[in-house]
Amino acid sequence: MNHLYEARILLVDDHPDILKMLSSILTRRGFLSIRTASDCQTARKMFRLYEPELVVLDIMLPDGDGFSLMRDLRASSDVPVLFLSAKDQDNDRLLGLGLGADDYITKPFLPDELVLRLSAILKRTYFSKLIQEPESTRLVLGKHTILLESGTVRSENGETPLTAKELALLKKLYENRGNIVTFDALSDAVWGENYYRYENTLMVHIRRLREKIEDDPSHPVWLLTVRGLGYKLIKGD
Amino acid sequence: MKNLSKIISRYLLSAFLVLLFTLFLNIVLYIVLGFQFFRSADHTFSYSAMIEQELSAADGQILLSETGYDCLNSHYVWAMVLDDSGNIAWNWNLPAHLSHPYTPRQIAAFSKWYLDDYPVTERITDQGLLVLAQEKYTVWKKNIYNSVGVVTFLIHMVPVTLFTNLFLLFLMVFFFGLRFYRSLKILADGIRNLSEQKPIRLPEKGMTELLARQLNHTSDLLIRQREQLNRRDDARTAWISGVSHDIRTPLSLIMGYAGNLKEDPSLSEEQRHLAGLMEAQSLQIKHLIEDLNLTSRLEYHMQPLRSAPFKPSALLRELISHMYNCGISKDHAIDLYIEQEVEQMTMTGDSALLSRAFSNLIGNSIRHNPDGCTITVTACLTPKGICFQAADDGTGIPDIIIRSLTGQLLDMEKAPHIMGLRIAMQIFSAHGWEMVFTDKNTIHIFGDSTSS
CATH class of the missing domain: 1.10.287 (Helix Hairpins)
Known part of the structure; x- marks a missing residue:
């Protein structure tokens, strides 16, 4: 498989209309190789013949259930599985994910959401090296370029090293760039679960980080404070 | 159970008071009757003394005045006076078979007992021994002799016996009270279990069968x-x-x-x-x-609570940040104020459900104020536990919705179909928390401090 859209996808659902619609959605979004099965027996047969690279599974099937089918499939392969079911109880969701499913979507669903989640699984499973492109470890904030791998900030004045905690904070903010990251999530990323009484220390680390990545640390434009909630790393142009 | 102990202690106190009252009544009764008895005994004594006074001697003859005879007629059946030799010196209505000289042995016998079954009273007069007889079988006569030691012992025994009896009675009252208490305790436990919706099977025997x-x-x-x-x-x-x-x-x-x-x-x-x-x-x-x-x-209590420790401050921050990150309009603002004490707090609950409940409250304010509003969420600690407040400066919740959610709306057909606030209320209630509509713009949530 050279590209995401070349992935062989097996859709298993007892409802022919749903299978038809899923095929239609995926085909329209560019996926090229799709097979369908409406019961466990056909699904097992298709699995052997077709060797899919991703299985979208319904739970309630006429001759068995999706959980058992997934156990059978996983016995011989590590194929990623996405559950797509009308069962919305937490127990079903937890059971599916607990068995090792890669995702669980409840019906009805947004076609775009299904495609995004499905693509994310495929990328994670088959294109993980592509995700870690060198470009993604470079963070450009105005005149400052942060090299996340080496933990340094490059600017007109030269290179400034980041401390381990500053780097951890920056990585967390970068993963959620454009979104507010709470004090708790940041403290958790730096100090782990027992992060109580670190609020002031966090402020100190943020101030030092600003001194390294902001032109004017007193009037930050990249790393902003959201009062009462946390911090936000502004998205670039 | 406190009530039952109260009932039983009251029962014991009442029984004790009844005992004391009975004792008091008995003492009063004995005093009154004794007084009466002594008064009547005194009368008998005074009749014989009066007759003695009415006796006189003239020319070797013994005489009795009219008053003396009246007294004899009223209270005695016969009378006689014996001289020092035991001969009859004077008599009145003396039966013929008793009219004879008396030996010292006979005199000693009737002075202690009876004379031919007549109860007789003797008085020593100047004229001789006056013997007065009353109707047969009307007077109990007995001479009592006893040592001073025995009498003293008996006098001392009276209070001891009295208090021993009282103690025994109180012990019995206590014992029966205890038995009663045990029977009632089973019933009280049963009633308490019933009120807690627990099934009961009480033993059907004894006084509470x-x-x-x-x-x-x-x-x-x-x-x-x-x-x-x-x-x-x-x-x-x-x-x-x-x-x-x-x-x-x-x-x-x-x-x-x-x-x-x-x-x-x-x-x-x-x-x-x-x-x-x-x-x-x-x-x-x-x-x-x-x-x-x-x-x-x-x-219908079918939603399992996945209770786990969580930080309420982190939960609120995460929720509000998520709402901002998902995108709310520029006209809406959510301010969060958390007291320092709450920052340190860890509670137990289903954080996903609680987050959903708070999200519903904030979402409700946003949805019903499309032109914008500022929502203020605060968390503080009160003596009773944690207190959250969600308030906005918008149009507020209509009265009919508040009345519907708080069960004050009598006509349920007019009840509006409001889901978000109802779910929030149910989630808080499932945690044992209370959601209160302070006014149309303010909702307070009181969490149990024991869960913290």
């Missing part, structure tokens, strides 16, 4: 009613769950194809917009189904 039988019967009835209610609730929840499950497949098709049409370049802009509307409305129906399922499960 009838009451125990009736309580057992009541318990059986309550269990049966509860089972019926549970079956009905289960059926209702299963029905809602089944219907919502059945709706999901056709709704998936509508949403899926609407999503496809929305992206179809062969359609016009207007047609794609309409397809987008269909998709958005289908999503709305999906959320309604989820809310309906959740509210039904919460209503």
Whole structure:
């Protein structure tokens, strides 16, 4: 498989209309190789013949259930599985994910959401090296370029090293760039679960980080404070 | 149980007071009767003394005045005076068989006992020994002799006996009270268990047999009613769950194809917009189904709480940040104020459900104030526990909705179909928390401090 859209996808659902619609959605979004099965027996047969690279599974099937089918499939392969079911109880969701499913979507669903989640699984499973492109470890904030791998900030004045905690904070903010990251999530990323009484220390680390990545640390434009909630790393142009 | 102890201690106190009152009554009765007795005894003594005074001697003859004879007629049947030799010196109505000289032995005998069954009283006068007889079988006569030691012992024994008896009586009252308490305790435990909806099977014996039988019967009835209610609730929840499950497949098709049409370049802009509307409305129906399922499960206690420790401050920050990150309009603002004490606090609860509840409260303010408003969420610690406040400066919640949610709306047909606030209320209630509508713009949530 050279590209995401070349992935062989097996859709298993007892409802022919749903299978038809899923095929239609995926085909329209560019996926090229799709097979369908409406019961466990056909699904097992298709699995052997077709060797899919991703299985979208319904739970309630006429001759068995999706959980058992997934156990059978996983016995011989590590194929990623996405559950797509009308069962919305937490127990079903937890059971599916607990068995090792890669995702669980409840019906009805947004076609775009299904495609995004499905693509994310495929990328994670088959294109993980592509995700870690060198470009993604470079963070450009105005005149400052942060090299996340080496933990340094490059600017007109030269290179400034980041401390381990500053780097951890920056990585967390970068993963959620454009979104507010709470004090708790940041403290958790730096100090782990027992992060109580670190609020002031966090402020100190943020101030030092600003001194390294902001032109004017007193009037930050990249790393902003959201009062009462946390911090936000502004998205670039 | 405190009530039962109170009842029993009151019973013991009452019994003790009744005992004291009876004792007091007895003492009073004995004093009155004794006084009466001594008064009557004194009369007998005074009659004989009067006759003695009315006796006189003239020319060797013994005489009795008229008053003396009147007294004799009234109180005695015969009388005589014996001289020092035992001969009869004077007599009045003396039966013939008693009219003879008396030896010292005979005199000593009748002075202690009776004379021919006549109770006689003797008085030593100047004229001789005056013997006065009353009607046979009217007076009990007995000379009592005893040592001073025995009499002293008897006098001392009176209070000892009295107090021993009192103590024994009190012990018996206490023993019966205890037995009564034990019987009642079983009943009280049974009633308490009933009030806590626990089934009971009390022993049907002893003095509380009838009451125990009736309580057992009541318990059986309550269990049966509860089972019926549970079956009905289960059926209702299963029905809602089944219907919502059945709706999901056709709704998936509508949403899926609407999503496809929305992206179809062969359609016009207007047609794609309409397809987008269909998709958005289908999503709305999906959320309604989820809310309906959740509210039904919460209503009938079928939603399991995944309780785990969580920080309320972190939960609120995460929720509000998520709302900002998902995008709220510029006209809306959510301010969060958390007291320092709450920052350190860890509570136990289903954080996903609680987050949903707070999200519903904030979402409700945003939805009903499309022109914008500022929502203020605060968390502070009170002596009773944690207190959250969600307030906005918008239009506020209509009175009919508050009355409907707080059960004050009598005509339920007029009740508005409000899901978000109801679910929030149910989630807080499932945690033992209380949601209070302070005014139309302010909601307070009081959490139990024991869960912290």
